[in-house]
Amino acid sequence: MNRGIYPVLSGALAQEQRMQVLSNNLANVHTTAFKRDEPLFRSLVARVAGSPASTGDGIVATAPRTSNAGTERIFAAMDGIQTDLDQGRLRQTGNDLDLAIRGAGFFEVKTPQGIRYTRDGGFHVDPQRRLVTEDGYPVMGAKGELKIPPGTTTINPRGGIYVNGELMGTVKVVDFPKGVTPEKVGGGFFQASSSQPVKDVNLAVGNLEESGVNAVSEMVKLIEVMRSFESAQKLIQTMDGMMSLAIQEVGKVA
Numbered sequence: 001m002n003r004g005i006y007p008v009l010s011g012a013l014a015q016e017q018r019m020q021v022l023s024n025n026l027a028n029v030h031t032t033a034f035k036r037d038e039p040l041f042r043s044l045v046a047r048v049a050g051s052p053a054s055t056g057d058g059i060v061a062t063a064p065r066t067s068n069a070g071t072e073r074i075f076a077a078m079d080g081i082q083t084d085l086d087q088g089r090l091r092q093t094g095n096d097l098d099l100a101i102r103g104a105g106f107f108e109v110k111t112p113q114g115i116r117y118t119r120d121g122g123f124h125v126d127p128q129r130r131l132v133t134e135d136g137y138p139v140m141g142a143k144g145e146l147k148i149p150p151g152t153t154t155i156n157p158r159g160g161i162y163v164n165g166e167l168m169g170t171v172k173v174v175d176f177p178k179g180v181t182p183e184k185v186g187g188g189f190f191q192a193s194s195s196q197p198v199k200d201v202n203l204a205v206g207n208l209e210e211s212g213v214n215a216v217s218e219m220v221k222l223i224e225v226m227r228s229f230e231s232a233q234k235l236i237q238t239m240d241g242m243m244s245l246a247i248q249e250v251g252k253v254a
Contacts, residue, residue, distance in 0.1 A: 005239050007075055012232035014041055014076035015225050021081060022222045025213045033100075033119035033188060034211040035083050036218070042079040083184060088212040090204050096153060097123045097131070100207040105173040105198040106182070106190065108140040109133055115140070116189035117174065117182060119209055131161070131171075135187065141169040142197075159201050173198045 021039045028034040090100050099121030101107070106117035116137075123139055126132045131139045131146040138145040141161075151163040159171035174195040176182055182190035 005236055008232050008235050008239070010075040010077070012229055012236070014078065015229040015232065017078055019222065019225045019229065022218055022225060026215065026218050026222070029211050029213045029215045029218075031188065031211050032122055033088065033209040034213060035085055035119070035184075036211075036213045037081045037083050037184075039081050040079045041076050043074050043076060083182075084212055085182075086212060088210045090207045091210050092207050094206055095122075096155065096206060097125070098206055098208050099123065099155065099159075099171065100204040100209040101173060102202040102204055104175050105201070106175065106195075108172045108174055108195070109189065110138045110140055110145065111189065113185075114191075116185065116191055117195065118188050118190065120188045121203075122208055140172045142172055143169065146171065155203070155205050157201075157203050157205065159203055171201075171203070173201045173203075 018039045018041075021037050025036045085104075087101070087103065090102075099107075101119060101121070106119055107121060109116050109118055118133070120133065122134050123131050124134075125148050126136060129147050129149060131141075131148055133139065140146070146161060146169045148161060148168060149163055152165075154162045155171070156162070159173060161168045161171065175198050176192050176195055180192050180194055182192040185191050
């Protein structure tokens with residue numbers, strides 16, 4: 001069998017993985033405060049003698065090449081997913097409990113799995129008078145869960161919650177220390193090993209942050225990936241056909 005098929009196959013699989021990430025981005029183009037993902041890849045060099053070695057980033061596998069070290073083949077390998085945490089556009093809703101963070105920061109939320117973080121500020125008051133997310137998870141304040149008694153409720157840009165003019169609590173907005181990268185855990189939530197309060201909180205009251213996905217840009221990338229995948233598929237078919245033809249012709253006697 002032509003071993004040159006394997007590097008091309010690894011490239012096709014890499015494109016398939018990228019396609020899955022881009023498709024998920026497109027599926028969340030209207031999800032509040034969704035952060036788009038970008039897959040990262042690295043290339044691995046497999047030598048006849050010696051162990052595989054990393055040669056840097058890349059997603060396109062190449063055909064075998066010959067060097068002083070012998071025959072080499074370069075394979076593509078998934079190297080993680082990077083999340084773009086840049087702020088999305090703000091959309092005015094008119095709901096006094098809808099909050100959007102201007103700049104860096106996350107809301108702290110208490111879930112059954114522990115403390116989680118989100119940029120989705122679509123909040124409401126539950127029957128227990130707690131400020132909660134759309135899923136019913138309590139939003140944390142500087143001193144724990146936030147409870148809002150009946151009355152005229154207003155929230156200022158610093159996160160202070162007032163009922164009939166009296167301060168009831170402050171919405172907790174946190175960021176992550178240098179070197180700590182939040183990890184997506186689904187449902188619009190992130191988790192991290194540590195966090196720290198944001199000093200200068202700036203909230204857009206009555207607004208929600210839109211998805212960070214640009215549908216046109218993601219569609220263009222998806223088309224490019226599909227074409228690359230199809231090219232790799234055709235190359236594999238061609239190489240397989242050449243091998244079949246060689247097998248059939250070699251055995252013939254003139």
